[in-house]
Amino acid sequence: MTTFVRPGLVVSVIALALTGGCAARGPTARVTPGPSAAVLDASPSVVQTVIDRAFALVGSPYRLGGADPSGFDCSGFVAYVFAQAGIGLPRTVASLATRGASVPTGYPAPGDLLFFATSSGRASHVAIALGNGRFVHAPSSRGVVRVERLDADYWARRYLGARRVIPPALPGEVSAAAPRE
Numbered sequence: 001m002t003t004f005v006r007p008g009l010v011v012s013v014i015a016l017a018l019t020g021g022c023a024a025r026g027p028t029a030r031v032t033p034g035p036s037a038a039v040l041d042a043s044p045s046v047v048q049t050v051i052d053r054a055f056a057l058v059g060s061p062y063r064l065g066g067a068d069p070s071g072f073d074c075s076g077f078v079a080y081v082f083a084q085a086g087i088g089l090p091r092t093v094a095s096l097a098t099r100g101a102s103v104p105t106g107y108p109a110p111g112d113l114l115f116f117a118t119s120s121g122r123a124s125h126v127a128i129a130l131g132n133g134r135f136v137h138a139p140s141s142r143g144v145v146r147v148e149r150l151d152a153d154y155w156a157r158r159y160l161g162a163r164r165v166i167p168p169a170l171p172g173e174v175s176a177a178a179p180r181e
Helices: 009-017 044-056 074-084 153-158
Strands: 101-103 111-116 127-129 134-138 146-149 159-164
Touching: 009 101, 044 074, 074 127, 127 153
Parallel strands: none
Antiparallel strands: 101 159, 111 127, 111 159, 127 134, 134 146
């Protein structure tokens, strides 16, 4: 028995798998400009909790609509990680893109949310900044939560901006952006 596969169909399925991800759920949104001149440094203890929780989930499977360790989509991953750190966030990329304060271009700090246009000119994918040009996210391609570089061609071309949703540092706390000695 011979099976024939239409090449156009294969290309369409691959393109959908690589770019669909979070874009398949709910409307996309623009990353809403907000206050950025006075973006305060985030609380380092909360940032560390977010980073630790995110790293602990690396390798977890991707699942469209997923929001727990049995499977995550991008916004479900972000909402779950931040909830583990005591911060409630909305469940969709469109809603996340309006939360917190806009971060000036080139200055995302660990714990900031990073937004990408993977299927349109608007935010359709979200990730968590780790610092040093890296981020962690739940992409649909290759099917697991993983760490990637912001300067990788695919992500750099789709990057829209960042928002800071972690509460500011308390007086006396060392800034999350300041180097520790």
